[in-house]
Amino acid sequence: MARLEYRLLDEAKGYPLLFYYDPIDKDEISLRFACDYLVKGHVVYEKTSCAIEPGCYVIYVKHSTEEQAVDYTHTAVRRWDSIQMELREFSAEATVYPLVHTYYFKDDDDALLHLQSDYLIHQGREWEKTSTEVDEDRHLYIYYAQLAE
Incomplete structure (x- = not known):
């Protein structure tokens, strides 16, 4: 520890x-x-x-002078004994970022590799990372991304 x-x-x-x-x-x-x-x-x-x-x-x-905490209404149910990471669609004009998918990891290494990855593939679509966040208020990690061109 x-x-x-x-x-x-x-x-x-x-x-x-x-x-x-x-x-x-x-x-x-x-x-x-x-x-x-x-x-x-x-x-x-x-x-x-x-x-x-x-x-x-x-x-x-x-x-942060550019970002504000968001109270998300659409969020996945918390699962005990797992690390939760949301994939959210980022848009510079938006104030709320739509939930694309929620990942649940039993292994810290899998979660870390996802957070460090520049791209994620979800349902055949490639997402390019814009930023990552630990949200202590909601007890999860967030991967903000845009559809890759």
């Missing part, structure tokens, strides 16, 4: 600690390192970098 910290990217304030998880499994840290955004308490944070420090893993974030 390890320790993970989320720190605000603010050098003038000494990179203040926002959240920490201790203990946390290294597999979950890897999943979070793979995400571009964190949603927590209905606030969206954008990852700027990740670091490994003595005795601690760190994700540096800033408040």
Whole structure:
């Protein structure tokens, strides 16, 4: 088990600690390192970098000025003992992103490989990743993508 910290990217304030998880499994840290955004308490944070420090893993974030937390009405039912990842269709003009598919993983490695992949094939259609997110409010990961051209 390890320790993970989320720190605000603010050098003038000494990179203040926002959240920490201790203990946390290294597999979950890897999943979070793979995400571009964190949603927590209905606030969206954008990852700027990740670091490994003595005795601690760190994700540096800033408040997102472009993204807002969305209350999705169409979401899959939570399954116990699985990692859930939604594939959502991204559009720059949209404020809500339609749910395309929900993946359920029993293995952290499978979830991580999906989050790190630039493309996913679902029902014969190729989706190109635009960003990824860990949504703590809904206890899942989100893979935002556009249909590949």
